Amino acid sequence: MNGLVDKRIAVAGGATGIGAETAHRLAAAGATVAIGDVNLERAKETVKDIESNGGRATAIQFDLSDDDSVNSFIKQSAEFMGGVDGLFNVGAEMTPSVFENDLTVLDTDMDVWKRVLDVNLFGYARTTKAVIPYMLEAGSGAIVNTSSGAAFFGLPNRVAYSASKGGVNTLTRHVATVWGKQGIRCNSVSPGMVMGETQKRMGHTAVHKEVLSLIRHTRLGEPADIAAAVTFLLSSDGEWVNGQCWNVDGGLNLRD
Template sequence: MKGLQGKRIVIAGGATGIGAATAERLADEGASVVVGDINLAAAEATAKGIAEAGGTAIAVEFDLGDEASIRALVDRTVDEFGGVDGLFNVGADLSPATLGGDVDLLEMDPAVWRRTHDVNLLGYALTCRAVLPHLLGQGGGVIVNTSSGAAWGGEPTRPAYAASKAGINALTRHIASRWGKEGIRCNVVAPGLVMGETQQGQGDQQMQAMALQYARSPRLGEPADLAGAVAFLFSDDAAWVSGQAWSIDGGMSLRG
């Protein structure tokens, strides 16, 4: 893809799954990547694999729910590579305590809503705020955020998760509108069911069968499917794409 050679891109949530696959793809395209994650051991393993394949990557421990940690992630990127050209937000709190406790409104726990929005939405706003001055100072850059089909799917449970993802869509449109004339492109990828480590470990056969039934594809998603789409959005081939929410879900959702 055009324009990725030498770019410096932060992956906020890059240790495993979609984040790791995207870090590997971007590095393969010639970018230098910072693999940020709360799971440092897994982030280091991803960065090591990239380096062994001839790419450039470092691992940084950080927490999307901690503002100081977010600032430190961006500062480390600038210190290590001399600047930053892009940000891929892909992290979320998918823990059993948070996502598993995200039930309908009559049974809701406000603490689950607060934690969900602190990480999934406010965390994204803070990472974007941390990189924007660097992008603006060099005349532009790219941000890609990760939403979900849950933002418009209307599920009977997970309303906090869905609301946080809908908020990410709104955040993305704000950034694209506010700073587009200054060279900032910002887009959203909204995955369907992607069979990364977490999903394979959960082994919910019923959910997988239902997702496959609704997909207009013969298979479920893989992390590499998202990695290719994200790499395209960072590349110069997508220079005229901004403010968009792109469903990467095997055709599960058809939106105009």
């Protein structure tokens, strides 16, 4: 991948899964990476793996739902890396007690709504607000947000999650529109069913088979599939892509 050597990229939610895979890929391409996550121990393990392969990274504990914590994460990232050129927002509220109670609009408690939006949408707004001044100072920057096909499908459940991801796409287009002329790009990726740690742990084999029957591909996704797209969008190879919401889902969701 061209244009990642010496780039300084913060990964908000990089301890495991897609975030960790992307951090590895960015570091392998020559970027310095700041890995933020609520799970500091797993973030440290990811950093250790990156460093063992000759990369440069640091782990920072933070919480997407807390203003001060987010601001501290971006500030510490900038101090470690000497600035911030890129941000990958990938963290999400996936706690079983929340996720499993995100149902229809009639059945979903407002506390679930508040928690999901506070992490999945407001959290991304917090990191974006914190990082843009550093990018303006540098004269350029790239942000990639993690959305979901749920933003487009009209699912019968997961109403708060779907709404949060629709909001992420709106935030993405807003940032591209307001700061694109100042060298800041912002795009989102919408993964399909990716067989990361969470999906494997949940063990919904029947659901996996159903999705596989629907997609226009021979397999379900892997974290590396999403990492490849994100790395491209953060690199100079993706310099002319701005304000886009990409589906990376094996052809599950076809749309113009």
